[in-house]
Amino acid sequence: MSDMTETSGTPSDTPPEASSDSAPSEVAAPVAATKRSARKRDTSARKRGPSARRRRRSSALVLVLGLMATGVLWTMLAPSGNAAQTADANEAVRQGRALYLQGCSTCHGLGAQGSNTGPSLVGVGAAAVDFQVSTGRMPLAAPAAQADRKPPIYSATQIDQLSAYVASLGGGPEVPKVTDKELSDADLAHGGELYRANCAQCHQAVAQGAPLTYGKFAPSLSESTPKQIVEAMRTGPESMPVFGDRQLNDEDAAAVAAYIKHLTDTKSPGGFSLGKYGPVPEGLLAMLVGIGGLLVVCLWIGARQKV
Ligand code: HEC
Ligand code: HEC
Known part of the structure; x- marks a missing residue:
């Protein structure tokens, strides 16, 4: 054209x-x-x-x-650190694997893939291992409805190594860092609101714990450290739900931990706390022991009077 x-x-x-x-x-x-x-x-x-x-x-x-x-x-994004740090991390993973093979592989499998006596640990993350082992739940001694809190049998270094090994298998939440400053800066009132909304239905109003169904129970939180509290939220052990950071961000989690520690560490200024069950048992005790006691004294005085 x-x-x-x-x-x-x-x-x-x-x-x-x-x-x-x-x-x-x-x-x-x-x-x-x-x-x-x-x-x-x-x-x-x-x-x-x-x-x-x-x-x-x-x-x-x-x-x-x-x-x-x-x-x-x-x-900006390259992994910071130098060759020495990487070598340390590799060493921790290697040591962790040795500990794992010795103490955990019978139930969780040689490659942590799980077996019929323990779940797979691939992807549970360092936080789950740190929680389970530092609260003494793992290694499990014998199958039960729920693992109990016990004194831990591994040292802090060994727990870090086990966590590093399981984390190296991929994914999962990291061990949270909860500093004293975060705890002291935390908003206790906000933590209390979050605790009552998310945790009190199982762990009760003052974190003393309570039985659940099928022989399971929500344990008392009085011995938990702030780090373990945040780990429990992030990993959801047993029948506890997972509280991810979209539900409770790090600040909220620290506030909840600070509130729980406030509840469990506060001494009862009135003397006997009666299990911190609240005003009803306190009133009941005042009625039975207080007024009841006075009645017994009156009756005793009346019985001694010879007319
Ligand atoms: C006697 C068997 C047994 C041994 C030994 C054992 N575990 Fe477990 N482990 C279990 C069972 C069963 C569960 C699931 C029940 C529970 O969480 O209470 C579990 C759960 C876990 C969980 C939680 C998984 C999750 O989904 O959050 C971790 C982490 C864990 N074990 C780590 C370890 C480590 C680390 C060791 C070794 C130090 C170990 N276990 C030794 C049986 C065992
Ligand atoms: C549905 C009931 C349920 C709710 C809701 C729940 N938990 Fe738990 N929680 C449990 C159970 C069950 C365990 C025991 C898990 C185990 O033994 O493996 C547990 C364990 C824990 C532990 C470990 C205690 C220890 O031995 O040191 C902490 C800490 C904890 N929960 C904190 C919380 C916090 C904080 C919340 C709210 C954000 C919460 N839980 C909400 C059921 C619940």
Whole structure:
């Protein structure tokens, strides 16, 4: 189509000699054709020239920017630490694996894939191991409805190594860091609200614990450390639900832990706390022991009087 318009020739295309002739001469025609093709070539060259150069320049710019962005991202996201730290981490995983094979693999399987006496530990994360082993629940001595809290049998270093090994199998929550400053800065009133909304139905109003169904129980939280409290929330041991950080963020979790420690560490200023069951048992005790005692004394005085 464009060829046809080219050959038919617009007035400006046609050379003056050709336009003056009614019929194009044999000489003029090839001249005109070469001129036309030459012009066509150089218009296309003119068209390609600057834009191609600009394109080349802009792609070079994109390349440089891309390289710079990669560099910046690398420095920001690359695992910090040096070879020595990596070697330490590898060593912890190696030691942890040895401890695991010795103490845990009989129930959880040689590769932590689980067996019929223990669940798989792939993906449970360091937090679950730290919680289970530091509260003495694991290693489980014998199958039961629920693992009890016991004095831990592994040292803190060994627990870190076991956690590192299980974490190296992939995924799961990390061991949370709860600093004293976070605890002392925590909003106790907010922690109390969250505790009553999320935890009190199982662990009771003052964290003393209570039985659940099928021989299970929500334990008392008086011995739990703040770290174990946050770990329990993040990993949901046994029949306890998981409270992820979208439900309770780190600040909320610290507030809950601070509130629980406030509940369980506060001495009862009135003397006997009566299991902290609240005003009803306290009232009952006042009635039975207080008024009842006075009645007994009155009766005793009355019985001694000889009339
Ligand atoms: C006698 C068998 C037995 C031994 C030994 C044992 N476990 Fe367990 N483990 C269990 C059972 C059963 C459960 C699930 C029941 C529960 O959580 O109470 C469990 C649960 C766990 C969980 C929680 C998994 C989860 O989904 O959150 C972790 C973590 C764990 N064990 C780690 C260990 C570690 C580490 C050792 C070795 C120090 C160990 N276990 C030794 C039987 C065992
Ligand atoms: C559905 C009932 C339920 C709810 C709700 C629940 N828990 Fe638990 N919790 C349990 C059970 C059951 C265990 C025992 C798990 C085990 O032995 O493996 C437990 C264990 C714990 C422990 C470990 C205690 C120890 O031995 O040191 C802590 C800490 C804890 N829960 C904190 C919380 C907190 C905080 C909340 C609220 C954010 C909460 N729980 C909500 C049922 C519950």
